[in-house]
Structures are given as structure tokens and as C-alpha cells.
Amino acid sequence: MTENKELDLAWNFVNNTDRNIFLTGKAGTGKTTFLHKLKMRSLKRMVVVAPTGVAAINAKGVTIHSFFQMPFGPLLPDTDLNNTSSGFNRKFSKTKINIIKSLDLLVIDEISMVRADLLDGIDRVLRRFKNRNKVFGGVQLLMIGDLQQLSPIIKEDEWELLKPFYKNGFFFSSQAYIQSETITIELSHIYRQDNPKFINILNEIRTNTLTQASADELNKRYQPDFVPDEKEGYISLTTHNSKAEQTNNRELDKLKTKHYTYSATVEGKFPEYAYPNKEELTLKVGAQVMFIKNDSSPEKRYFNGKIGKVIHLDINEVIVHCQDDDFNIVTTPEIWENINYSVDAETKAITENKIGAYTQMPLRLAWSITIHKSQGLTFEKAIIDAQGAFAHGQTYVALSRCKSLEGLVLNSKINSSHIISDSNVLSFNKMAEENQPDERILLASKSEFQLNLIAELFDFYKFLYPIGRLLDIYYKNRTSIEGQVEDPLNTMKSCVTNLLKVASGFKAQLTTLTEAAKEPESNETLQERFIKAINYFNEQTTLHISPAIKSFGFTTDNKTIEKDLLKQFDTLEELLATKLLYFEGLTAGFNVNTFLELRAKSVFLAKEKPRKPRKTVIDGTTNIELFELLRELRNDIAKQEDLIHYQVFTQKALYDMCETLPTNKKELLQVNGMGKVRVEKYGSAILEVIRAYCDEHDIETSTASEIDFFEDPKPKRKKGDTKKISLDLFKAGKSADAIALERDLNVNTIMGHLASFIPSGEVKITDLISKTHYEELKTIIPKTKFENLSDLKHKIDAKYTYGELRLVVDDLFK
Numbered sequence: 001m002t003e004n005k006e007l008d009l010a011w012n013f014v015n016n017t018d019r020n021i022f023l024t025g026k027a028g029t030g031k032t033t034f035l036h037k038l039k040m041r042s043l044k045r046m047v048v049v050a051p052t053g054v055a056a057i058n059a060k061g062v063t064i065h066s067f068f069q070m071p072f073g074p075l076l077p078d079t080d081l082n083n084t085s086s087g088f089n090r091k092f093s094k095t096k097i098n099i100i101k102s103l104d105l106l107v108i109d110e111i112s113m114v115r116a117d118l119l120d121g122i123d124r125v126l127r128r129f130k131n132r133n134k135v136f137g138g139v140q141l142l143m144i145g146d147l148q149q150l151s152p153i154i155k156e157d158e159w160e161l162l163k164p165f166y167k168n169g170f171f172f173s174s175q176a177y178i179q180s181e182t183i184t185i186e187l188s189h190i191y192r193q194d195n196p197k198f199i200n201i202l203n204e205i206r207t208n209t210l211t212q213a214s215a216d217e218l219n220k221r222y223q224p225d226f227v228p229d230e231k232e233g234y235i236s237l238t239t240h241n242s243k244a245e246q247t248n249n250r251e252l253d254k255l256k257t258k259h260y261t262y263s264a265t266v267e268g269k270f271p272e273y274a275y276p277n278k279e280e281l282t283l284k285v286g287a288q289v290m291f292i293k294n295d296s297s298p299e300k301r302y303f304n305g306k307i308g309k310v311i312h313l314d315i316n317e318v319i320v321h322c323q324d325d326d327f328n329i330v331t332t333p334e335i336w337e338n339i340n341y342s343v344d345a346e347t348k349a350i351t352e353n354k355i356g357a358y359t360q361m362p363l364r365l366a367w368s369i370t371i372h373k374s375q376g377l378t379f380e381k382a383i384i385d386a387q388g389a390f391a392h393g394q395t396y397v398a399l400s401r402c403k404s405l406e407g408l409v410l411n412s413k414i415n416s417s418h419i420i421s422d423s424n425v426l427s428f429n430k431m432a433e434e435n436q437p438d439e440r441i442l443l444a445s446k447s448e449f450q451l452n453l454i455a456e457l458f459d460f461y462k463f464l465y466p467i468g469r470l471l472d473i474y475y476k477n478r479t480s481i482e483g484q485v486e487d488p489l490n491t492m493k494s495c496v497t498n499l500l501k502v503a504s505g506f507k508a509q510l511t512t513l514t515e516a517a518k519e520p521e522s523n524e525t526l527q528e529r530f531i532k533a534i535n536y537f538n539e540q541t542t543l544h545i546s547p548a549i550k551s552f553g554f555t556t557d558n559k560t561i562e563k564d565l566l567k568q569f570d571t572l573e574e575l576l577a578t579k580l581l582y583f584e585g586l587t588a589g590f591n592v593n594t595f596l597e598l599r600a601k602s603v604f605l606a607k608e609k610p611r612k613p614r615k616t617v618i619d620g621t622t623n624i625e626l627f628e629l630l631r632e633l634r635n636d637i638a639k640q641e642d643l644i645h646y647q648v649f650t651q652k653a654l655y656d657m658c659e660t661l662p663t664n665k666k667e668l669l670q671v672n673g674m675g676k677v678r679v680e681k682y683g684s685a686i687l688e689v690i691r692a693y694c695d696e697h698d699i700e701t702s703t704a705s706e707i708d709f710f711e712d713p714k715p716k717r718k719k720g721d722t723k724k725i726s727l728d729l730f731k732a733g734k735s736a737d738a739i740a741l742e743r744d745l746n747v748n749t750i751m752g753h754l755a756s757f758i759p760s761g762e763v764k765i766t767d768l769i770s771k772t773h774y775e776e777l778k779t780i781i782p783k784t785k786f787e788n789l790s791d792l793k794h795k796i797d798a799k800y801t802y803g804e805l806r807l808v809v810d811d812l813f814k
Contacts (some may be wrong), residue, residue, distance in 0.1 A: 004030065004187070004189055006025075006185060006187050006188060006189070007030060007034055007187065009185060009437065009439070009442065010023050010034065010185045010187075011034075011037075011038075012446075013183065013185065013437070013442060013445065014038065014042065014044075014140075014142055015042055015043070015044065016442075016446050016449070016592075017140075017442070017445040017446050017448070017449040018140045018445075018449045018452065019140070019181075019182075019183050019449075020135075020136070020140060020142075020143075020180045020181070020182040020183070021140075021141070021142050021143065021182065021183055021184075021185060022111070022143045022145075022172075022182050022183070022184045022185070022432070023142060023143065023185050023187070024144075024146055024147065024184060024185070024187070024429075024432075025146065025186050025187030025188065026146065026148075026187070026188070026190055026202065026203065026206060026400065028378065028400065029187035029188065029189060029190055030187060030189070031144050031145070031146075031187065032059075034144075035048070035059060035107065035109060035144060036060075038107070038142075039060070042105070043593055043596070044105040044596065045102055045104045045105065045349070045350050045596075045600055046103070046104065046105040046106070046350070047062075047067065047099065047103060047105075047107070047341055047350065048061030048062070048109060049061050049063065049064045049067050049068075049107070049109070050062075050108070050109040050110050051063070051064055051108075051110055051113045051114050051152075052110070052113065052273075052274075053271055053273045053274025054274055054276060055109060055110045055113070056109075056274065057276060057336055057337075057338065059109040059110075060339065060352070061107070061339070062339060062340060062341065064108070064114070064118060064122065066340075067096075067341070068121065068122055068125045069092065069125075070118065070122075070125075073158065074158045074161045075117040075120065075121040076117070076161060076162070076165065077120065077175070092129070095342055095343055096341075097129050098343055098603050098604065099341055099343060099350055100125070100126065100129040100130055100137070100139075101129055101130055101603045102343075102348075102350070102600040102603040102604075103130070103139050103350070104139070104140060104596060104600075105139070105140045105141075105142060106122075106126075106136070106139050106140070106141050107141075107142045107143075107144065108122075108141065108142070108144070108145075109144050109145065110144070110150070111143035111144060111145035112145040112146055112147045112149055112151060112152070112170075112171075113145070113150050113151065113152050113153075114152060114171045115152040115154060115162075115169050115170075116152075116162070116166045116168070116169055116171055116173045116174035116177075117165075117166065117174070118171075119174040119176055119177060120174045120176050122136070122176070123135060123136050123137075123174075123175075123176035125137075126139050135176050136176060136180065141180070141182070143171070143182070147170065147172075147425045147428065147429060148206045148396050148429070149375060149396065149397050150372065150375055150397065151169075151170070151422065151425075152170065154169045167424070168424040170422075170424060170425065170428070172428050173424070183435075183437045184432035184433075184435070184436065185436065185437065186432065186433060186436065195404055195405060197217065197405065198404060200214065201214045201217060201218050201399075201405075202396065202399060202400050205395060205396050205399060206396050207426065207429070208416075208419055208426060210414075210415075210416055215414060215415060215416075218405075218410070218414050219410065219413045221405060221408045221409055221410045222410045222411075222412070222413050223409050223410070223411070224411055224412070226383065226409050226411065228381075228383065228409075230286075230288070230309075231309075231323065232381060233288065233307040233308065233309070233323050233380070233381055234381045234382065234383050234409065235288075235290065235307055235366050235367065235369060235381070235382050235383070236367060236369070236382070236384075236385065237368075237369060237371050237374055237382055237383065237384050237385065237401065238368055238369075238370060238385045239370070239371055239385065239394060240370065241370050241372075243368065243385075244368040244370050247367050247368035248367050248368055251288070251365075252282070252284060252287060252365060255284040255285070255287060258284065258285070258313075259282050259283065259284045260282070260283055260284070260313045260314075260315070260318075261281065261282045261283075262280075262281045262282075262283070262318075262360065262361045263279065263281075263360075264277075264278075264279045264280075264281070264358055264359060264360035265333075265357075265358075265359040265360070266279075266356070266357075266358055267356060267357045267358075267359075268338070268354070268355050268356035269338060269356040270336075270338045270356035270357060270358045271338075274358075275358060276292055276293070276336050276358065277292055277360055277361075277362075278360075278364070279360070281361055281364070283310055283313060283318060283361075283363070283365075284310065284313070285310050285311060285312065285313055286309065286310060287309070287310045287365060288307065288308075288309055288365070288366050288367050289307070289308060289309070289310055289318075289320060289363040289364065289365060289366050290306065290307045290308075290363065290364055290365075290366030290369070290377075291303065291305070291306045291307075291308075291320075291362055291363060292304055292305075292362050292363065292364050293334050293362040296334060296335075301327070302322075302329055302331075302362075303378075304377060305374075305377030305378045305379060306322060307366050307379065307380070308320040308321055308322035308323070308325075308329065309321055309322075311328065316332065317330055317331060317332050318331045318361055318363060319331065324380075331361060331362065331363065333359045333360055333361055333362075334359070334360070334361070334362040335358070335359050336357065336358045336359075336360075337354050337356070338354070338355055338356035338357065338358070339353060339354055340352075340353055340355050341353070343604075348600060348603075348604050371394050372394075372397075374401050375397055377401055378401060378403060379401050379402055379403070379407070380402075380403055380404075381402075381407040382398075382401060382402050382407065382409070383410075383411055384398050384399060384408065384409070384410050385411050385412060395414065396419070443519070446519045447514050447519045447520060449592075450519055450521055450590070450592060451507075451511065451514065451520060453592065453595050454510060454520065454530065455503070455507050457582050457586070457595070458499075458502075458503040458506060458507070458533065458537055459500075459503055460496045460499045460503065460579075461500060462575055463492065463496045463545075463575055464493075464496060465571075466568040466569070466571040466572045466575070467489055467492050467493050467496065467572065468493075469564075470485070470489050470565060470568045471486070471489050471490075473561060473564055473565055473568075474486060474489070477556075477558065477561050479652060480556050480557065480558050480561060481554050481555070481556045482554065482555050482556070482651060482652065482655045483552075483553045483554035483555055484551050484552055484553045484554070485552065485553075485554050487551075488548040488552040489548070489552070491544060491545075491547075491548040492544070492548045492549070492572075494544075495540060495541075495544035495545050495548075496545070498540070499537060499540060499541075502536070503537075506529075506533055509529065510526060510529070510530075513525055513526045514526065520590060521590060521592055527589045527590060530586075530589060530590045531587070531589055534583055534587055535587075537579075538580075538583040538584075541576070541579055541583070545576055546576065546580075549569075549572060549573060549576060552569065555651050555654075555655070556651055557646040557650055557651040577602070577605045578605060581598055581601065581602055581605065582595075582598055582602075585597075585598045586598070623658045623659075623661070623693070625693065625802075625806070626657075626658050626661075626689070626690065626693045627654065627655075627658045628793060628802045629689050629693060629748050629802060630654055630657060630658070630686065630689055631654060632748060632801065632802055633685060633686065633689055633748070634648045634649060637682060637685065648678075648682055649674060649678060649682065649686070650673045652672055652673055653672055653673040653674050656671045656672050656673075657671055661690055661693075661694060661699065662687070662690060663687060663690055663691050663694060664687065665679050665687070668683050668686065668687065688749055689748065692749035692752060692753075695722065696756075722753065723753040723756055723757075725743070726750050726753035726754060727753065727754065727757055727762065729742065729743075730754055730763065730767075731762075736750045736751055736754065736768065747803070748801075748802065748803045751768055751803040751807070752803070752806075754767070755768065755806070755807055755810070758807075758811075765807055765808075765811055768803075768807055769808070773799075773800060773804055774808060777800060777804065777805070777808040778808060778812065780796055781796075781805075781809060781812060782812065784796060792805055792809070793805055
């Protein structure tokens with residue numbers, strides 16, 4: 001394979017560029033071998049899909065419909081792929097989304113059978129989860145197949161729906177393919193046949209240019225009354241499944257030997273349409289059989305398509321002798337695996353998981369087989385019945401299964417009427433043949449690929465949408481949102497705008513530095529500029545964007561607004577984490593493989609990073625403890641009276657109370673959103689919390705002369721008196737809750753009173769907090785980074801009250 005220039009070129013394009021590739025070639029040119037090598041050796045993260053169950057099993061991949069969860073039937077450009085009315089599951093798991101997001105390469109085997117609308121459906125799914133602005137979401141596609149072989153199946157009623165959108169049903173007429181600038185690499189070296197005369201005939205049939213001379217040469221193999229010697233192992237290729245079944249059953253019935261039936265074992269998920277052979281396989285000694293799988297043992301005694309005769313049967317094994325072998329093959333059941341893709345928890349690599357298995361003898365009756373099922377197989381001797389050829393490429397597929405002219409027998413003559421070729425395919429192949437890529441295009445594509453990766457690294461364009469969206473939400477809902485929102489976002493926006501300008505200039509500079517004969521990765525001058533750019537972008541990001549994100553905080557009562565803000569801010573944090581990951585990983589210079597590894601790793605950053613609350617107490621609030629005390633009061637009242645928390649008082653009112661510190665009802669009425677009804681209902685409880693807070697922090701409050709008209713003036717209590725009353729009641733055996741009820745104060749206020757006597761020993765901390773919570777918090781708090789009690793409360797379990805946290809923090813850090 002290494003000496004095949006076309007295969008080497010294809011290998012380089014797949015592994016060293018991001019070009020989409022259609023790898024094609026005549027039957028027997030090594031396309032399948034190339035795929036197996038790619039799966040074993042490529043460093044790119046890939047998934048292999050195929051249009052049918054059998055093709056997927058043979059390619060050791062999955063079906064297109066199962067991986068992309070695609071509905072069956074025509075997919076019109078305006079079809080809603082998320083519509084579940086057909087019963088098809090369109091809800092993608094997080095694992096599958098992560099696979100798609102981190103995917104470098106998608107391989108589609110047997111692409112000739114993929115309809116145009118299905119390829120467009122793939123494009124839409126990839127854009128949805130990866131990059132909506134790039135064809136196929138920016139994923140590289142390798143499409144493998146031969147358009148002169150089996151074509152897509154499209155029913156007449158389906159084509160009536162599709163033809164307004166597509167010139168034909170083949171994949172190359174899809175909208176995504178037309179936009180993709182796909183290169184075609186055609187393999188010309190044929191490994192299956194070595195007779196130049198036969199190869200020339202096959203090529204003429206393939207291109208629908210069969211000359212009379214070639215037809216005459218081919219028809220020398222016409223033997224209408226040919227009866228094969230049963231020892232020679234001829235297989236008959238026919239157009240219809242019913243013909244093949246009749247022949248096999250008739251020949252099996254002729255044998256007078258005892259029959260054995262072998263039952264397949266099906267484990268896990270293995271759909272019936274993907275069964276590689278019969279679930280109940282009946283054989284007799286003397287039956288002609290074909291191996292339908294390559295030998296999994298080290299001896300490699302048989303291959304897919306090898307024909308032999310059964311010479312012995314028992315319950316557990318079938319002994320087969322093939323004509324040219326000097327040994328017998330003891331055949332035991334083989335296993336076909338059905339897989340799906342997942343992500344390794346530790347390495348984050350895309351891995352294949354066995355989800356089902358089909359175990360059966362790797363044999364089928366082989367006096368006859370359909371041309372359709374013969375695709376991909378090689379036969380030493382075959383009888384071809386092309387008279388009933390009814391579809392594009394059938395005659396070519398049948399004849400190209402044979403290794404030589406000498407092993408071929410025709411039971412009907414071949415003429416141009418048997419060669420059905422689609423004119424769309426012929427014109428496409430002709431155009432592709434005239435535009436084969438070469439080493440010059442490869443080098444240019446490698447350079448472009450690397451420049452694209454570098455441009456992706458320094459592109460901050462994705463930051464603009466979440467920043468813009470956050471600002472838009474804030475400006476439209478100013479009265480409902482409090483916090484550090486506008487300034488941090490404008491700081492980020494200014495930095496991002498600057499970085500976009502710098503990145504644009506840097507990209508132009510890199511293009512001029514890229515030498516014609518040297519790609520960026522090996523260009524020393526370019527690498528020096530790259531390292532300087534990494535340092536600059538890292539510095540700007542760290543100095544401006546990171547601090548702005550840390551200072552961002554908000555509070556709001558509106559759950560819809562809160563959800564949208566959190567969503568956009570999560571996106572911003574993930575984008576920042578990705579950039580910092582790149583900058584750290586590429587400080588030594590640009591390397592393609594390192595970049596691809598980092599890009600894959602970045603998909604999982606959101607999952608791995610610790611979640612911290614976005615909904616924070618406003619940094620500008622000087623009375624953070626009061627904020628939490630009032631918020632707990634609001635929640636308690638809402639719970640007792642079965643209200644929504646903002647029906648007690650709004651977030652705006654909460655913020656205003658913390659800033660203005662009203663200590664009487666007249667002042668409370670001045671707070672935005674606190675009308676007479678609310679003040680009458682909840683004012684006393686609110687004011688008690690604020691007054692207690694002011695007492696504790698030695699904050700001057702209103703005098704009796706300032707009390708409003710509907711509140712009875714009360715003499716201002718001396719500081720310490722109110723705490724002493726609470727202590728006396730506590731010593732009398734009353735709980736904090738009972739004292740709060742008796743004194744018409746908030747329980748957190750009473751807790752604060754009693755806590756002030758802990759240093760003197762008159763009250764123990766475990767008198768105010770359960771021993772269990774105390775011990776738990778003594779372990780949790782030292783391990784938690786927090787800026788203040790409000791921050792701590794958001795970071796740990798909600799079961800701990802603010803009062804409990806304050807008690808333990810004071811105890812730990814006294």
C-alpha cells in the first residue's frame with residue numbers, strides 16, 4: 001500500500017489537511033483496506049458511518065441513521081429534524097453531543113448509496129452542535145465509495161418531493177456537498193485483477209463506453225448451457241434475491257445427506273436488518289458455501305467471499321474444503337459486533353463500545369448470490385446472469401467480482417443494453433478525473449489547514465454574541481436586575497474588539513510569512529511571531545477578560561431573565577477557559593497534533609470545571625450580611641404564607657433596603673416597591689432585622705421624632721439591653737425560635753444576640769447549632785474558598801442557615 005502514490009496522497013490529505021475528500025476507484029483498488037488502516041493509525045478523532053446495517057457492520061462503524069438520529073424518508077431543506085412525530089428520537093445525549101463537538105473526521109463508507117438529502121441532513125446536525133457557519137460544522141469528511149456501483153434507493157413518490165431541490169438523488173448534488181469544495185481522489189491500481197485485457201473491458205463497462213471489440217472478447221465467455229462441475233466451486237450471480245434463494249434451496253434439496261441447523265446467538269442490541277447471514281442456517285454435507293467474514297484466527301485460513309464445500313458437520317463445527325487448498329478448514333462460530341461510540345472518562349478519546357453481538361457460522365449457501373450482496377467480495381469462478389439487470393452499475397458490480405476472464409462464465413450475452421449507467425454519474429466522474437489533486441495542491445492545503453487552526457486560536461469573535469446578549473438583557477430589564485453587570489461586560493467587549501483587530505492583522509501577516517515550499521508548522525520565522533502573539537493574547541485576556549468575568553455578578557427576581565443570563569455567562573466562561581487552555585498548551589510554538597488534542601479537551605472543560613454561582617450578591621452592596629438576613633426573612637415569610645418570594649418584597653427593594661437602612665416605617669415606605677400594604681404586613685419583621693443589624697454593627701439609626709405617622713414612637717433601646725433580654729430568656733429554657741416569637745423579632749436576630757455571649761462562655765456554640773451541622777461545617781468551611789459569608793452560602797449545601805455559617809466562621813477564625 002505504501003508504494004501506491006494515490007493512496008499515499010489520500011492518506012496525506014486526510015491526516016494533514018482539513019479538505020473534504022471523496023475517495024473513489026474501481027472495484028478492487030484498496031478502498032476498504034485504506035479505511036481499516038486509517039482507523040488503526042490516524043491521530044484524528046473519527047467516527048465511521050455507513051448507509052446500511054450490513055455496510056456499517058463490515059466497516060466496523062454505525063449506521064448514519066442511528067448515529068445522527070435521522071428520521072427515515074425524504075429530508076426536505078425545511079424539514080424539522082427535531083420533530084418526534086415519527087417516533088424517532090431526536091434528543092441527543094450529552095455523550096453524543098460531546099463526540100460531535102470534538103470530532104475531527106467523519107468517514108462515510110459506501111457513499112454511493114447515500115442520498116443527497118441525507119448528506120444535507122448530516123450537514124445540519126453537525127452545524128447544530130459544532131459550527132453553524134461552516135459546511136458540515138467544520139468537520140472534515142472522508143467519503144469512500146464507487147459511484148459506478150450501487151446507487152441510492154429512491155422511490156418514485158419520494159423523488160417527487162425531492163426533485164424541486166436536487167438535480168439528482170446522488171450525494172454530490174446535495175447543497176452541502178456543492179458548498180464543500182470536496183476534492184476527488186480516484187485510485188487506479190487494481191489489486192483484484194491483473195489481466196490488462198479484462199481490466200480494460202471492466203473500465204469500458206464502468207464508463208459506459210463498451211466497444212464492439214471488447215464486447216466480442218467478453219462474450220467469448222458466453223456458455224448458455226454451462227453446467228459447472230460441483231468440485232470447481234462456481235457461484236452464480238443474479239439480479240434478484242428470489243432467484244438466488246430458489247437456486248440455493250433447489251441445490252440443497254438435491255443432497256441426500258443429513259441436514260444440520262445452526263442457530264445464531266444474538267446478544268444486546270443487534271438489529272435484524274444488520275444480520276450478516278441467516279439466523280437459522282441449514283447445511284448438509286456436500287453443500288457449496290461461501291465464507292462471509294475474514295478469519296479472526298492468526299492462521300487467516302479464509303476470507304470474505306472464499307468458496308468451498310462442506311465435507312463434515314457436527315453440532316459445534318463445520319469442516320469445509322476449498323478446491324485449491326491442501327488443508328481442510330475447521331469452521332466454528334464467528335462473532336460480529338455492533339458498536340456505538342462514547343468518550344473515555346479518563347482520556348476523553350472517542351472509543352468504540354460493543355453494544356451487541358451476533359454469533360453464527362461465518363457461512364452461507366453459495367450456489368447463487370445476488371449482485372447486490374456480492375459488492376465488496378472477490379470470486380475465483382462465477383456465473384453471471386446480467387439479463388435482468390435493472391439498476392445503475394449492476395452489470396459492472398457483477399463482472400468486477402471476478403478475478404479473471406478465465407474464471408468467468410456468462411449465461412447471457414453482454415451488450416450495451418445491459419450496461420445501465422446514470423448520465424449524472426458519468427459527467428461527475430469525468431469532471432472529477434480532470435481535476436485530480438497533486439502534491440502542489442496538497443502542500444497548499446496543508447498550509448491553509450494550519451493557518452486556519454492558528455486563525456481559530458486567535459479568533460475571539462464567538463465572545464461577541466454572549467457579551468452582546470448579556471448587555472441587551474440588562475438594558476431591557478434594568479429595573480429587574482441589580483449588580484455588577486454593565487461595567488464588566490463593556491470591559492470585555494472593548495478587549496475583544498481590540499483582539500479581533502489584532503487577530504485580523506496577524507492573520508494577514510502570517511499569510512505573507514508562509515513560504516510556498518514550507519507549511520507554518522516548520523516555518524521558524526512564523527513560529528517566532530506565533531509565540532509573541534500567544535504571549536500578547538494571553539496577557540490581554542488575563543489582564544482584562546478574566547478579571548471582568550470574576551467581577552460580574554447579579555441578582556434578579558425574574559427566573560426567565562436569570563436563566564438567560566446564566567446561559568450566556570456560562571458560554572463566556574467556557575470560551576475563556578478554552579482560550580486559556582490553548583495559550584497554556586502552545587506556549588512553545590504551533591503544533592497541529594497538540595492543537596487538535598487541546599481542541600478535543602476543550603469540549604470537556606465545562607464538565608470538569610467546578611460550578612460556581614453566577615447569581616451573586618452585588619459587589620457594590622456594603623451590607624452583605626444584611627442582604628442575606630433579609631433574603632432569609634423573605635423566604636421564611638413566603639414559605640409560611642405560601643407566596644412567591646418577590647410577593648413579599650422585590651429584589652430591587654431588597655437591594656435598596658441594604659443601601660438605605662430604613663429603621664422605621666416612614667423610611668421603609670420610601671423604598672422602591674414597598675407600598676403601604678406591604679409595610680403594614682411585613683414592615684415590623686423587616687425593621688427588626690435591620691435595627692438588630694444596625695445595633696450589632698454600631699450604625700446610627702433614626703431618632704424617635706422621625707418615626708412616621710402610623711407607628712407608635714418607642715424609646716430607643718440602649719445597646720446591650722436587647723441582647724441581655726434574649727440571654728435571660730434563653731437561660732430560662734426558651735429556644736431561639738420561642739424567644740423570637742415572644743419578642744416579635746427574627747430568629748436570626750435572636751441568634752446574633754445569643755452569639756455575642758459565646759466568648760464569655762455564657763452560651764456554647766452547640767447551644768445554637770446542632771452538633772452534626774457544627775462538625776460538618778468545621779470540615780467543609782476550611783476547604784472552601786470564599787470572599788464573604790454570602791459567597792460561602794452559595795457554594796455549600798443550602799441546608800445550612802446564614803446564622804449557622806456566621807457562628808462557625810466566627811468560631812474558626814476568632
